[in-house]
Amino acid sequence: MTRVRCRQLAPRIGEPDYNHAQILESIRASGGVDLLVLPELASSGYMFHDEAEARSVAMTPADDRVAEWVEAVPQDTIVACGYPELGDDGVVYNSAMLFDGSGVLANYRKVHLWHEENTVFRAGDERAPVVDTRLGRLGLMVCYDLEFPEYTRNVAMRGADALVVPTNWPLVERPEGERPPEVVIAQAAARTNKMAVICCDRSGVERGQEWNEGTTVISHEGWVVAEVDASGAAECDLDLQAGRDKRIGPHNHLFEDRRPDVY
Amino acid sequence: MTRVRCRQLAPRIGEPDYNHAQILESIRASGGVDLLVLPELASSGYMFHDEAEARSVAMTPADDRVAEWVEAVPQDTIVACGYPELGDDGVVYNSAMLFDGSGVLANYRKVHLWHEENTVFRAGDERAPVVDTRLGRLGLMVCYDLEFPEYTRNVAMRGADALVVPTNWPLVERPEGERPPEVVIAQAAARTNKMAVICCDRSGVERGQEWNEGTTVISHEGWVVAEVDASGAAECDLDLQAGRDKRIGPHNHLFEDRRPDVY
Numbered sequence: 243m244t245r246v247r248c249r250q251l252a253p254r255i256g257e258p259d260y261n262h263a264q265i266l267e268s269i270r271a272s273g274g275v276d277l278l279v280l281p282e283l284a285s286s287g288y289m290f291h292d293e294a295e296a297r298s299v300a301m302t303p304a305d306d307r308v309a310e311w312v313e314a315v316p317q318d319t320i321v322a323c324g325y326p327e328l329g330d331d332g333v334v335y336n337s338a339m340l341f342d343g344s345g346v347l348a349n350y351r352k353v354h355l356w357h358e359e360n361t362v363f364r365a366g367d368e369r370a371p372v373v374d375t376r377l378g379r380l381g382l383m384v385c386y387d388l389e390f391p392e393y394t395r396n397v398a399m400r401g402a403d404a405l406v407v408p409t410n411w412p413l414v415e416r417p418e419g420e421r422p423p424e425v426v427i428a429q430a431a432a433r434t435n436k437m438a439v440i441c442c443d444r445s446g447v448e449r450g451q452e453w454n455e456g457t458t459v460i461s462h463e464g465w466v467v468a469e470v471d472a473s474g475a476a477e478c479d480l481d482l483q484a485g486r487d488k489r490i491g492p493h494n495h496l497f498e499d500r501r502p503d504v505y
Numbered sequence: 506m507t508r509v510r511c512r513q514l515a516p517r518i519g520e521p522d523y524n525h526a527q528i529l530e531s532i533r534a535s536g537g538v539d540l541l542v543l544p545e546l547a548s549s550g551y552m553f554h555d556e557a558e559a560r561s562v563a564m565t566p567a568d569d570r571v572a573e574w575v576e577a578v579p580q581d582t583i584v585a586c587g588y589p590e591l592g593d594d595g596v597v598y599n600s601a602m603l604f605d606g607s608g609v610l611a612n613y614r615k616v617h618l619w620h621e622e623n624t625v626f627r628a629g630d631e632r633a634p635v636v637d638t639r640l641g642r643l644g645l646m647v648c649y650d651l652e653f654p655e656y657t658r659n660v661a662m663r664g665a666d667a668l669v670v671p672t673n674w675p676l677v678e679r680p681e682g683e684r685p686p687e688v689v690i691a692q693a694a695a696r697t698n699k700m701a702v703i704c705c706d707r708s709g710v711e712r713g714q715e716w717n718e719g720t721t722v723i724s725h726e727g728w729v730v731a732e733v734d735a736s737g738a739a740e741c742d743l744d745l746q747a748g749r750d751k752r753i754g755p756h757n758h759l760f761e762d763r764r765p766d767v768y
Contacts, residue, residue, distance in 0.1 A: 353764050360756040369767035389697055391654030392768040416728075423696050423727055430693030433686050434652055464689060465680055493623040501616050504632035505655045 243479040244377050247272060248279045250457040250474050252446025255287030258299045262307050265323060266314055273316040275477075276377055281444035282324035282352075282385050282408040283336065289449040293334060296362045300328035303339060303346045315343040320375055322442075324384060324408035326363075327351065336363045338384050338408045340373055348373045352384040353393070357412075370397050378403035378482040381437075385409040388441070389427055391434070398435035399497055403462075404482040405431070407441045411454040422456035425466070433464025436485030436496055445474065461485075506742040507539045507640050513720040513733050514543060515709025518550030521562045525570050528586060529577055536579040538740075539640055544707040545587035545615075545648050545671040546599065552712040556597060559625045563591035566602060566609045578606040583638055585705075587647060587671035589626075590614065599626045601647050601671045603636055611636045615647040616656070620675075633660050641666035641745040644700075648672040651704070652690055654697070661698035662760055666725075667745040668694070670704045674717040685719035688729070696727025699748030699759055708737065724748075 249268045253261045265284055272278040282288070285307070286299045301307060315321055320342045327337035327349070335351035336359055351366025352359075370383040370393065381402030387393055388407050397405055411424050420426075428439040439460040444453050457470035459478050462485025468478035488496040512531045516524040528547055535541040545551070548570070549562045564570060578584055583605045590600035590612070598614035599622055614629025615622075633646040633656065644665030650656055651670050660668055674687050683689075691702040702723040707716050720733035722741050725748025731741035751759040 353767055354762055355756075357754055357756050365764075367767070386762075390763060390768075391658060391693070391697055392763065392765070395654060396768045420728065426689060426727060427693045427696060430654070430690045434654055434690060464686055465683065491620055493618075493620050499617055499649075500653060500655065501628075502655070504616055504630070505653075505659045 244276045244482045245274060246277045246279070246440060246459055246480050247275045247475055247477045248440060248442035248457045248459065248470070250443055250445050250455060250470050250476070251281055251284055252444060253281070253284055253287040254446070255289055255448055258286060261285050261287065266310060269311055269314045269321055272319050272321070275319055277406070277440070278319055278321045279406055279440055279442040280321070280323040280408060281442050282338065282410040283326060284323050284408070285325040287448055288410045289451050290362045293362050296326045297328065297334050300326040300334045302328055303349050308339070308346065312341055312343060312345055315341065317343060320347070320377060320380070322382060322406045322408055333364045334362070335366055336384060338382055340380060340382050340406070347375070348382055350382050350384070352387060354386045354390060356386040372397060372400045372402045381405040383407055385411065388424065388431065391431060394431035395435060398437045402437055403486055404438035404440060407439065409441050410444050411456050413452040413454055422454040424454065425456050425458050428458065429460055429464045429466065432460045432462060434496065436462045436488055438462050438480060438482055438485065507745045508537060509540045509542070509703055509722055509743050510535060510538045510738055510740045511542045511703060511705035511720045511722065511733070513706055513708050513718060513737050513739070514547055515707060516544070516547050516550040517709070518552055518711055521549060524548050524550065529573060532574055532577045532584055535582050535584070538582055540669070540703070541582055541584045542669055542703055542705040543584065543586040543671060544705050545601065545673045546589060547586050547671070548588040550711055551673045551707070552714050553625045556625050559589050560591065560597050563589040563597045565591055566612050571602070571609065575604055575606060575608055578604065580606060583610070583640060583643070585645060585669045585671055596627045597625070598629055599647060601645055603643060603645050603669070610638065611645055613645050613647070615650060617649045617653060619649040635660060635663045635665045644668040646670055648674065651687065651694065654694060657694035658698060661700045665700055666749055667701035667703060670702065672704050673707050674719050676715040676717055685717040687717065688719050688721050691721065692723055692727045692729070695723045695725060697759065699725045699751055701725050701743060701745055701748065
């Protein structure tokens, strides 16, 4: 079993030192956790006025702060964290990294940009990574990416056992008693692909914006197995590789049953 | 607003006359209903021993019984109903029809076969129809078809305002308080495509098989707006065309935001 923890941080825009310290503390406190997931743009906050503001706090994966995170990772823990990336090309991306104590395992630039992100970031052009780790094969995408079922399918078909999703879900209306719509979408992505989906949202009001605070861990069967609690974390044990066999019963297979000839 | 009614019938296998009468009665009782949806294989039942048994009750859309259904349709009602089809090619399909008082509007052969259906039916080779009606553009698929997000996306991108889904959902385990997994998948299909999804399941134990009895009407926002009640129907008013504009906010569009270059 894999010990999963999503730490639903509240970054503060314009306070990168505070955010950095908060990430570092979350990493240091993750002893015994196999997979620690932090939110989208955890190092910076989300509600940028413009591209210049995002650029002012953007980092490369070679940044000293990232080196500090890597150095702080307890043995055997893998961490996912969102941050604004300054690319080699001088462009600012909404990115996420997967790293452990040995260094950065994967870096990903969000492909589907939500709302005013379109005025702040450039969309990535590389598909979501699937990284073979000791926990299983981990896919990595960011927030709105998850709402494209073609994309979650693609990651699953490239072998992801679990999809790790740092998010910032702006608060949306929902009927009493319902989960955030993004969680319903994540459950369907899990169920239709037999793939765990692990979403870490954020908290804290930022420039008037509230959030769903919908941090949720979903099994490969599509069921919610952990939601964020009063401590600000969603935590559980999960067999990340339990959905690797895509057969369902003697006659069906989630991928082989696909009929691209009619889609 | 469109008045939608899903009538969750309990067909009896081996009693086609009973099933025919039950369908006819449901159609006759649908005055004032704009869209009446009946289950998959409503004319025959589901738990066939083999292909020969299905063949013995299979019909063509030109069957006299279908003519009786058409004749019974109240003015302005559109009906969806599942049945076993005997094709011109002599092959037996798991099909559904859309019809009104003027005749059959569309016929569809299920493309994704579930479980032992694979030993009974041949899978269809034509994609789900999208039919322009006075209620809006109606897509039509059957049960397990719905669990392929590529397929629901395809129907939405071909213009379906609402997806009509006759189903037979065999009872599956689910955690206390959760909806059937197929409903969660339908909610995600609705939300990610801004398309209403209308699922009519069945009831009644047949050869030991129970059903989810998960009949549900879902809005284009992905919310459940009607579930089956004690009368055996799910019924509501719904604006079927409310999700036709696929923009969400000033910067996003559900279809134009897709990035096939990375899928």
